[in-house]
Amino acid sequence: MGSLRSFIKAVRKAKTIADERAVIQKESAAIRTSFRDVSLDHTTRRINISKLLYLYIMGEKTHFGQVECLKLLASPRFADKRLGYLACMLILDENQEVLTLLTNSLDNDMQHPNAYIVGLALCCLGNIASPELARDLYQNVETILDSKNNFLKKKACFVAAKLIEKEPDLSEFFLPKALDLINEKNPSVLLGTLRLIQSLHSIGETSINSTIPKIVNHLKRISTSGYQPDYDVMGTTDPFLQVSLLETLRILGGSSEEINDILTQVASLDSGKNSANAILYECVKTIFTIDSDQSLKILGVNILGKFLSTKDNNTRYVALDTLLSIVNIEPLAVQRHRSTIINCLTDGDISIRRRALELAFGIINEQNIRVITREILTFLETCTDFELKSYVTSQITIAANKYSPNDKWHFDTLIRVLEHGGNALTNDIMSNILALILQCEDQELKKHVVLKLYESSLKDNNQFGLILITSWALGEYGDLILNNEITESSITDLFDNILENSTFSSNEIIQLTIFILTAVLKLSSKFKNPKTIERLRNIISSKTYDSNLEIQTRAVEYQEIFGQDSNLKKGLLSKMPPPPIKQRESLKLHKNNTSNNQTTNNKRIDNNNLGDTQNNLLDLIDIDDLPPTSQDNDVLSDIFGDNSTTTTNKPSSSINEIKAFENSNLKVSFIPKKISSGEAIIETKITSTQTITQIQLLIAVPKTQKLIITSTSGDSLNINRSIIQNLKITGKEGSKLKLRVKIKYKLNNEFIEDQFDFSGFNKTI
Known part of the structure; x- marks a missing residue:
């Protein structure tokens, strides 16, 4: 049997998956055979265990080597114990039955005179402790906490914190230790003590809050101390301990003048290096978690503003993400950094653009909506990410409905969204826009909207949402825009061009055809030119033999209506009454981690986020009240609602369901x-x-x-x-x-x- 190095080389030399599998199976079989040898020496066992760990890293089965890992711990050699404990931490977990065999080894090694062996045992216990192991070995940890070895005391604090989380009843033994150890000044011991305090607080030990003044004192001492070569990181004194002190202060909560003073002092730290930025970031989180002063909150926002102006992408992302979480707490302070946030929309990093986009929508109000919306629309014009486009179009619609300075600006903005939204426009956005047009009582404004929709469609007839809404608007209000340049014939030409456009998908063509048929029927009672009316009749007639049943049915019905008396048609095809506009909820780009879907592994936007905009079917007025149709993608209902030939069942209910x-x-x-x-x-x-x-x-x-x-x-x-x-x-x-x-x-x-x-x-x- 060769060494670990030769095994790794053999795996890497494999040219195919089959060759690699053969090497792994052969070596795995050899390890199994070797383990059956009762006279196996520790050196060979160590080589086998190291190979076993490599197999574990590759995702292979390693359960057959669990007991052998425990046998390696019986060796008096440090190298054997180190590998044995490493294997135990990786291969075993708290649910393994063989874990009970580990108790004796841990007990012996935690009392070993060699501090490094004690450290190995502590590390292993902290990683794989079960409630049973915690109850059996907590006294060993208590003893180590009373020792004078700072290296072991630090490890014992971390292990004690883990044991408390596994078995909360042990808190009564470790609480007095934590109250005593918080007086330590050794950085490593203090770091472990803070972790123990956090663990005690997490299980409801309120008496641990008495350590807050001492934590504040430690923070004062470290932040004002001079250069310490052993704990200096890029000019910052012990950033790990300072971050842990701030984190513990944030977890424990509370507020006092001393806390505000020390946070102000820490916030004055010169940024620029990553170590200093880590402390400032934790300081900002603490400021907005505890009940701090208003001036301190403004200071925290300004720190994040400085982060935004740096060149480091990670720092800027952290700043954007944190500003997004506090924008509702300090909106005015965040507003001061609006220009910096908007500049991030053009960043090369997609993660930064996404967070900047969310934050830009978060700071929109009546005063700045024109400026921010202009920048976001510019971003939308060049955006190629479907998910981002869906989010932007939804959020602009919501923001415009809420903060638009006037109706004309509102409609112009929505039309720009239609021009650049492409297929990312969700059903509720288009339904909302149609409802807004219907509700508009200003005839001149309505004429302006329809005219602009018509002109936009002439420039680009490949935008599905734009063409769909334009078709409906022309059918409802096409007579308002007729003049010397826009004639009945030119509107009909647009319909012909749309029907001949082959860039749309089959489902989109079905939806557009239904809308155009409805628009054509409505315009037949408004147009005066006999030749144009005949062209409209031909459009409907051409679809009476369409291969799609829904289109064919509509065309046949409309053909019958087309030939009816003009007075009857005018009443039947009169303008629709304005519907109410539904209020939409703001969306989030980041995924919800509490998704209930446990059965699918695909990655997608969660239902509570962007997917919420697609929960309803689009109709011309209010999508919830109309029945669906029988197509693969539901054909949009028109002003006549559903027809009698649809084959789709409505959702049924039964007491026996x-x-x-x-x-x-x-x-x-x-x-x-x-x-x-x-x-x-x-x-x-x-x-x-x-x-x-x-x-x-x-x-x-x-x-x-x-x-x-x-x-x-x-x-x-x-x-x-x-x-x-x-x-x-x-x-x-x-x-x-x-x-x-x-x-x-x-x-x-x-x-x-x-x-x-x-x-x-x-x-x-």
Whole structure:
């Protein structure tokens, strides 16, 4: 058997995965064989364990070497113990049964005369301690805390903190130690003591707050001390200890004049080096966590402003992230750094741009909305990231609704969003814009909006959101903009060009066609030129044989309406009444770490963030009140609502509905219709609060049963739509129903697969 180095070389020489796997399997088998040798010496065992750790790093199975790691600890040699404890810390955890065999080795080594061996044992205990080990060995840690060796006292403090977290009842033994050790001036011991104090506070030991004055004194002493070569980092005295003191002060809380004074003193530290910036950052966090003075909070914001002006990307990111968390506490102080924040929108680092974008929206108010929105729109014009574009368009819409100085500026801003938003415009944004146009009572302003939409569409007819809203606006108010340059014929030409545009996806073409058909029908009662009216009729007639059922149905219905009496058409095609505008919540770019989805591994924006803007279907007025349609991506309802030929089922409900599976993407329920006499008829219902497409539902039953499954009622989901599938299961009477269900679907352009088993039916067949 060769050395570890030769094993690593052999793995690296492998040219294919198969070759690498062969080398690993061969060496793993050799290690297993070697471990069976009862006369195995410690040197060979150490080589085997080192190879085992390399296998562990590569993700291979190493459970067969757990006991051998413990055997290595029995060696009196320091090198053997060091490797043995390292292996134990990596390969074992607190849930391993073999951990009980470690107790004796730890007990012996924690009483060893060699301080470095004691340190190894402490390190191992702190890493893999279970509640049982904590109760068995806490007295050894207590003894070490009373020793005079500062190296061991520091380690013992960290281990004591871990033991308290595993077994809170041990706090009564370590609390007096912490109250005594806080008087120490040795930096390493004090660092460990602060960690112990934090642990005691986390389990509810309020008496530990009595250490606050001593912590303040330590902070004063260190921040005013001169040059200490052993603890100096780039001109800053012991930054690790200063950060820990500030962190402990922040965790313990409280406020006093002394605390404010020391924080002011620390905040005056000259920044520029990373070590000093770390202290200043912790100082700012402490300022905004405790009940500090107003002037101190302004000082904290100014420190972050200095961070923004540095060239280091990490420092600027930290500043933006912290400002984002305190913008609601000190909005005026953050406003003073507006120009610096806006400049970060053009930074080359995407992480900085994202945080700057969030912060820019966070500081928008009535006074600065023009300036900030102009900069953000400039950013939107060059942005290629779909996620960022969706966030920007949503947030600009929200901000404009809330802070717009006048209606004209509001509409002009929304039109610029349409011009550059592309396909990133969410359904609720377009619904909001349409509602705003309907609510506008100023005819001149309404004419200005429709005219600008028309002109923008002529310049660029590849922006889906812009074309969609323009089509609707022309159908509703196209007669307002007719003049010498804009004629009935030119508007009709625009519709023809849109219908012939091949740059849109099939689903987008369906939606646009539905909108244009509606607009054409409405304009047929407003236009006067017979030739243009005939062109409008031809547009509708050309779609009566369309391959898409929804388009074909609409075209046939509209063709019938087109030929009706003009008085009837005017009443039927009159302008829509203005709907209420829904208030939208502000969004966040950063992901929510508390997502409930435990079954999917794909990376995407969480439902509480950007995905919230896609929870509703777009319609012309208020999307929640209209039924869905049968297309893969729901065709947008027009002014006539749904038609009678749609094949989509509305979400059904039943008192017998049994929830079988749910995550943040969708929910699957079963509704038993009949379960008796060896037969079960069950309705499967899939619902979602998001837009999901290309859904496939695969269901299996035990071999003793037979399943007949109908086709689904569609393959796409949203908040107003469910998918229904009926199951018929036959089998031996009295047998239990068991289903294995696999769901495949597409969300945010990513394919996801979920699987679950269900046997929760109350009856047997």
